[in-house]
Amino acid sequence: MSNIPLLAVTDLWIAYERINAVRGVSFAVGEGEIVTLIGANGAGKTTILRAISGLLPAARGSITFAGEDLLRLPAHLRTQGGIAHVPEGRGIFGNLTVLENLRLAAYARTDAGIAHDLEEVLELFPRLAERRQQWGNTLSGGEQQMLAVGRALMSRGRLLLLDEPSMGLAPMLVREIFRVIQRLNRQGATILLVEQNAHLALEVAHRAYILETGEISLFGPSCELKHHPRVREAYLGG
């Protein structure tokens, strides 16, 4: 972890449908880390990710990425700058094939590495390789999640924002997805993970922040939070 964090969120306020959904949240993600935001439904986790990627405006505060002010940039330029958001519900384009979904994620890239990255993603997810010509809306939930992560890789994201990757998946698929997340992290990707499944999140993340009704109530290394009585009671089932 270097001195300047890759992502720094400072005193972030977000109003969503006239409610202050996020109230003065500050946190940081260092290069090479896996950091998780844990919280109940409606705690503001998804809202924070959407503000980082530019899908929602921030009411107050600052977000910097590699020292650069993000709030001034429109969403598509944030993606081009290295922020890859895998949104809630995965956001697969059902009227595009698997290959087209992957290719579209490299829309703004002009480098020669697109074909090579495509091969890598298909190697990482052999099921996607089998289904490369199928329409996105014919994929199962797990395959859609793989495709969503694959798209993030195609955009050459330095920071992956993962919103509930375990949602709606069978336990075996969840483990597979999390293995991939850890593998990507070992290969150098920085990851901000939002999860309701606190067990799993604390298992893979280096550090964690607990979010309650739009504010951070607790934070620290995952191994410490795992044993914190309040976390055990509220998120790990005692």
Place this chain on the structure above:
Amino acid sequence: MLQILGQNILNALQLGSVYALIALGYTMVYGILTLINFAHGDIFMVGAYLSLAAAAFLLGLHLGLPAVVVFVGAMCFSMVLTALLGVTIERLAYRPLRQAPRVSAVITALGVGLFLENFTLGLLGPEPRHFPTLISVGAWEIAGLTITPLQILIILGAAVLMVLLDLLVGHTLLGMAMRAISYNRQIVPLMGVPVDRVISLTFAIGSAIAAAGGLMYGLAYPVLDPYMGVRIGWWAFIAAVVGGIGNIRGAMLGGFILGAVEIFTPMILPSSTYRDFVAFSLLLLLLVFKPTGLLGRPIFERV
């Protein structure tokens, strides 16, 4: 009898080509923004006038330019300028309303159409303008059918444009971005796609194709007036709905069906004045029994 039928099928193809070209613009804009661009018929009208202006200018030079040069010149000129018009309309009239209720955007579209009609009326006056004859080569007689080079040009020209558009939407990165926007616009920026630019390009392409339709219409039915876009726009709109609005191939199919309705109505009913009755009845029947159109699929995608 068979010859009359063959002749009319040919005429229906010619007229249907023009309807199909205009219907494509309705369907593309609807596909990407779920907005019925009611100004599109008037954009077609402006395209026809711009073609006329360019053709008249080139012929007025008295250089003895070959008809092909005049045709291509007029086509390029009007396609480029009409594309700019479409982009400008989107930027000024529709983009500020993108988060507004859909009714506001539809009313605005009707307003833009009225503006274009009255602007043209004010600029050029109410009297119809005559489109110059570019292709004066006589008709061919083949198997008892009268086929003019103009007919061939319109049908083939429209077919080429439609195939190109189909390839663009189905097989290019821009086409993927358009389809993605029609499926889930909110997510598209996360792919690094500048959504506003793709929407602008969609308007540019749809308007340019309408301008090509305007040129072809002017050649085939050489009387232009500022309100010509109203009826033809409605017919092309019906064509888009008949084929399945938002569906590119549906718009082509719908165009040919509406061309056939127009040509065959006077053969079956006592007079051609029934044609609007037939066309709008078709629209109503379809909206009642198959609202997604013949080729279905409310979002535009490869079928």
